[in-house]
Amino acid sequence: MSCVALALFLIGPLSEFSWVNAELAQGRASADRVAGVLGARPAVTAVPPAGRETAARRVPVEGRLRLRDLTYGPLDAVDIDIDAGETVGVVAVNPADAVALLHCLGRRADPERGAVELDGRALTTLDLAEARRAILVAEHDADLFEGTLLENVVAVGPAEGRGAVTSAAAMSASGTDEVARSLPDGVDTAVTARGRSLSGGQRQRVALARALAADAPVLVVHEPSTAVDAVTETRMAAGIKAVRSGRTTVLVTNSPALLAVTDRVVLLRDGRVAASGVHGHLAGTHADYRTAVLA
Numbered sequence: 001m002s003c004v005a006l007a008l009f010l011i012g013p014l015s016e017f018s019w020v021n022a023e024l025a026q027g028r029a030s031a032d033r034v035a036g037v038l039g040a041r042p043a044v045t046a047v048p049p050a051g052r053e054t055a056a057r058r059v060p061v062e063g064r065l066r067l068r069d070l071t072y073g074p075l076d077a078v079d080i081d082i083d084a085g086e087t088v089g090v091v092a093v094n095p096a097d098a099v100a101l102l103h104c105l106g107r108r109a110d111p112e113r114g115a116v117e118l119d120g121r122a123l124t125t126l127d128l129a130e131a132r133r134a135i136l137v138a139e140h141d142a143d144l145f146e147g148t149l150l151e152n153v154v155a156v157g158p159a160e161g162r163g164a165v166t167s168a169a170a171m172s173a174s175g176t177d178e179v180a181r182s183l184p185d186g187v188d189t190a191v192t193a194r195g196r197s198l199s200g201g202q203r204q205r206v207a208l209a210r211a212l213a214a215d216a217p218v219l220v221v222h223e224p225s226t227a228v229d230a231v232t233e234t235r236m237a238a239g240i241k242a243v244r245s246g247r248t249t250v251l252v253t254n255s256p257a258l259l260a261v262t263d264r265v266v267l268l269r270d271g272r273v274a275a276s277g278v279h280g281h282l283a284g285t286h287a288d289y290r291t292a293v294l295a
Contacts, residue, residue: 044110045124050145061134061217062119065105065247069114073100075248076271077114087241087249089262089279093292098222098252105220105250106137118218136216140223143205144195149180150187152195152206156214165243170213173239174224175232176205200227208236212243220250225258233257254293256283265293 011293065082074096082088092098103109104116106121115122123131136156141241153167153176171177179202183189195203208224221240225233234257240249241261251258259279260267267275267282267289274288282289 002195009258018234021025025258029063036097044107044128055289061159063217064117064119065135065218065248065250066117067104067114068117069089070104070111071113072104072109072111072115073273075100075111075268078271078273079266080273081248082248084248085246086264087244087251087262089259089265090250090252090290091259091267091289092252093274094271094286095268097268097271101252102139105135106136106139107131134216135218136211136214136220137220138207138211138224140226141292142210144191144203146193147191148185149176149183149191149206152191152218153187153209153213155210165213165215167209167213169243170209172207173212173236173243174205175228175235175239176209178232179205186264190261201229201232204228205232205236212240215247217246218248218250220252222252223255224253230257237261256293259293265289 036244045271056228063084065080068076070078070080074094077214078101080090082086090098091100092101100109104111105212107116107128110124115124117123118126118131123135126134140179147155150167153171168177171180177224180186181200191197191206195206198206204224204250208221211219211224213237224240225236228236233255237255237257238261240251251262253259256279262279264277264283265279267286269288275289276281277286283293
């Protein structure tokens with residue numbers, strides 16, 4: 001009986017020891033990952049102090065983009081000129097080309113050769129925060145935050161000196177107003193972390209509304225309508241065109257509905273510019289373009 005009682009008494013402490021060891025192992029692994037992140041070298045080169053002082057003046061952004069001999073990853077000597085206020089579509093036969101382009105435009109990486117220029121100045125000469133404020137890259141897999149639907153839309157806030165796009169206009173253009181009407185508390189409905197309480201199509205519309213409400217001088221949107229129906233996609237295309245009128249917009253997408261509202265489209269194939277023109281003309285004359293967009 002004494003042995004049985006002792007064994008029962010020791011079960012608790014021994015279980016605690018095993019739990020502590022497991023927690024210690026997980027903690028050490030997490031600490032290694034945190035140390036790796038904190039010790040990682042910056043992905044982009046910082047601007048010298050003189051450049052930061054110049055950038056701090058916040059010269060108004062016109063929105064002229066130029067990709068000059070841009071070489072990064074699969075991209076090879078890409079040259080694209082985008083005028084201020086122009087809406088340009090970019091179709092990438094290889095999705096890796098699109099990802100590399102987004103990284104360079106959002107300054108998540110610096111090109112191996114060539115440059116991305118904004119109003120005649122290379123992004124590498126601008127303060128990083130100012131460059132990202134001027135060029136907003138809304139990626140396809142953008143996460144939502146824990147909070148209300150409206151708080152997600154206005155999370156970024158309009159660029160300084162602008163603010164022409166209201167949250168209501170952004171939600172209407174993206175179809176988020178329909179999402180709000182379907183929720184129990186409308187725009188005040190709570191959204192869980194990463195938007196898991198919403199469907200894929202609802203998350204995409206809210207993320208697009210957030211990007212539009214930011215009213216950045218240059219907006220780059222990557223595949224914002226892959227999880228919505230054709231009617232909603234057409235509405236989103238018209239909404240983007242209307243809300244972004246007079247502002248530089250780049251739509252990196254293979255969606256015919258979105259490409260139809262652009263001023264022109266650039267086709268990337270094998271890391272290079274393979275064609276450029278109006279969507280309807282390219283769809284009728286360029287086989288690779290038809291395969292990428294209409295297949």
